[in-house]
Amino acid sequence: MxxxxxxxxxxxxxxxxxxxxxxxxxxxxxxxxxxxxxxxxxxxxxxxxxxxxxxxxxxxxxxxxxxxxxxxxxxxxxxxxxxxxxxxxxxxxxxxxxxxxxxxxxxxxxxxxxxxxxxxxxxxxxxxxxxxxxxxxxxxxxxxxxxxxxxxxxxxxxxxxxxxxxxxxxxxxxxxxxxxxxxxxxxxxxxxxxxxxxxxxxxxxxxxxxxxxxxxxxxxxxxxxxxxxxxxxxxxxxxxxxERIDWFVNRKREIARLYNQYLADVKNIVLPMEKDWAKNTYWMYTFLLKTGQSQISRDDLIDALKREGIDSRPVFYPLHSMPPYEVAGRFVNAEAISEAGLSLPSSPTLRKEEIREIAEVLKRQVKGR
Ligand SMILES: Cc1ncc(COP(=O)(O)O)c(C=O)c1O
CATH class of the missing domain: 3.40.640.10 (Type I PLP-dependent aspartate aminotransferase-like (Major domain))
Incomplete structure (x- = not known):
């Protein structure tokens, strides 16, 4: 790419x-x-x-x-x-x-x-x-x-x-x-x-x-x-x-639908969820890489995507782990999501072709090791 x-x-x-x-x-x-x-x-x-x-x-x-x-x-x-x-x-x-x-x-x-x-x-x-x-x-x-x-x-x-x-x-x-x-x-x-x-x-x-x-x-x-x-x-x-907010929101949902479709058969990832009472507007399309099961770490995946011309972002660090907010104790879910979470390009300008290409590159990286 x-x-x-x-x-x-x-x-x-x-x-x-x-x-x-x-x-x-x-x-x-x-x-x-x-x-x-x-x-x-x-x-x-x-x-x-x-x-x-x-x-x-x-x-x-x-x-x-x-x-x-x-x-x-x-x-x-x-x-x-x-x-x-x-x-x-x-x-x-x-x-x-x-x-x-x-x-x-x-x-x-x-x-x-x-x-x-x-x-x-x-x-x-x-x-x-x-x-x-x-x-x-x-x-x-x-x-x-x-x-x-x-x-x-x-x-x-x-x-x-x-x-x-x-x-x-x-x-x-x-x-x-x-x-x-x-x-x-x-x-x-x-x-x-x-x-x-x-x-x-x-x-x-x-x-x-x-x-x-x-x-x-x-x-x-x-x-x-x-x-x-x-x-x-x-x-x-x-x-x-x-004036166009409905279009923007629908675009976000359509982008998520396409990613979900293209990534559905990748075993080592958890796709973003939508509770049955929820309308998720997928601000950033974010998934979890199953730790331990995938051969590639989340941070190596970020680098691999970058080499292929694809930007991505890790999920936020848990607040308790950073100096200004530091507290002792375990925050098991926040820690696990933070370590495994990755956001993919989610611009309203994304074309279907690009989403498919991103998904293909990701699949190759997650599976092919
Ligand atoms: C959850 C959350 N809260 C607050 C903010 C702060 O917004 P701003 O960057 O406009 O100050 C952001 C985003 O940047 C955010 O993601």
């Missing part, structure tokens, strides 16, 4: 350029502008929430959600051991302690029972992460949260359009957060959003996004906030992407 197939590349074949040009021509390039409001309203409505506040990254969305709920020093926030570090970093920014728990073996998402076991008097919130586009078991999580009076902040950065029992993820928690980084299902370059049905809470998030400034009294700061605003330029791209 001659050309290099990246793990993810964005696709801008809708109104992105038109709306961006509109921003430039009208001069509305900063954070005041009609596209920001449109993006907030339309994305909230797509997910099934009443309100949205757009911010400049998904990490900022998580931080603001926690700050708005007044999570701070002395508090504990339960998060999965297996997630991108932003989930934990946002908790650390507030001065609270992230409490790590193990994930489920099959969905790779936080285990509701593990949440229950980790609750203490200090627990204030839980952040379920819909990893790689597979929804968490929200009924169970909401039940535990209700029983213990916890806030639920959904980290849906990787799960645009995913559904739990027919309802879109991001519509269950007290607040939900999404990312629109360049590799996400729809993108604004960098970007994020907080969604909620609680108007007062979202007003507080909007205030904290803008330095804590009182919205009725210019330059009067009720508290020290942040500058986490999304620009009208980002939102212009977002509005255009959102």
């Amino acid at each position: 001659k050309k290099f197939i990246p793990i993810a590349e964005p696709l801008f074949d809708g109104n992105e350029l038109k709306y961006l040009t509109d921003c430039i021509e009208t001069g509305w390039i900063s954070s005041i502008g009609s596209y920001v409001t449109r993006f907030e309203t339309e994305f909230a409505s797509y997910i099934g929430c009443k309100y949205g506040v757009a911010v400049h990254t998904g990490t900022a969305a998580l931080h603001l959600a926690l700050a708005a709920l007044r999570v701070g020093p002395g508090d504990e926030v339960i998060i999965p051991d297996l997630t991108f570090a932003a989930t934990a970093n946002a908790v650390l920014y507030t001065g609270a302690r992230p409490v790590l728990v193990d994930v489920e073996k099959d969905t790779w998402n936080i285990r509701p029972e593990a949440i229950r076991q980790a609750i203490t008097d200090r627990t204030k919130a839980v952040i379920p992460v819909h990893l790689y586009g597979h929804p968490c078991d929200m009924d169970e999580i909401m039940k535990v949260a209700r029983e213990h009076g916890l806030f639920v902040i959904e980290d849906a950065a990787e799960a645009h359009g995913a559904e739990y029992k027919g309802k879109r993820v991001g519509s269950f928690g007290t607040i939900s957060c999404f990312s629109f980084f360049g590799n996400k299902t729809i993108t604004t370059g960098e970007g994020g959003i907080c969604l909620s049905d609680d108007e007062a809470l979202l007003e507080r998030i909007a205030k904290l996004r803008d330095h804590g400034m009182n919205k009725d009294k210019k330059y009067w700061h009720d508290e020290a906030g942040f500058n986490y605003r999304m620009t009208n330029l980002q939102a212009a791209v977002g509005v255009a992407q959102l």
Whole structure:
């Protein structure tokens, strides 16, 4: 294979350029502008929430959600051991302690029972992460949260359009957060959003996004906030992407269907799963290489694919194994998934031929040793 197939590349074949040009021509390039409001309203409505506040990254969305709920020093926030570090970093920014728990073996998402076991008097919130586009078991999580009076902040950065029992993820928690980084299902370059049905809470998030400034009294700061605003330029791209979100989500599912089909007979791998109550939107197509049974290690497979012009990514390291979040103890499922997991190219631009070629190369590497 001659050309290099990246793990993810964005696709801008809708109104992105038109709306961006509109921003430039009208001069509305900063954070005041009609596209920001449109993006907030339309994305909230797509997910099934009443309100949205757009911010400049998904990490900022998580931080603001926690700050708005007044999570701070002395508090504990339960998060999965297996997630991108932003989930934990946002908790650390507030001065609270992230409490790590193990994930489920099959969905790779936080285990509701593990949440229950980790609750203490200090627990204030839980952040379920819909990893790689597979929804968490929200009924169970909401039940535990209700029983213990916890806030639920959904980290849906990787799960645009995913559904739990027919309802879109991001519509269950007290607040939900999404990312629109360049590799996400729809993108604004960098970007994020907080969604909620609680108007007062979202007003507080909007205030904290803008330095804590009182919205009725210019330059009067009720508290020290942040500058986490999304620009009208980002939102212009977002509005255009959102017009085609169903197409993007269907593409992700089609890419997964093709990989599943081409890789179905490979014995040494575990294909990504979809619970019968779930709509997985396969943000990154990710599978497990069965340790011990395959002749090639996961990391050698990454190198072998690279030599053939195919980009891939290992699954995240378990948080507990890295210095900023280190804790003792075993997180058996997170460790096993992290060691064996590999993501394959998942761009909306991928052609069927390319997916078949990638699968062929992978099969040769996994089988032929
Ligand atoms: C699970 C998860 N949470 C949070 C983030 C943070 O989003 P951002 O990169 O937009 O800050 C990401 C992605 O990058 C993510 O994958």
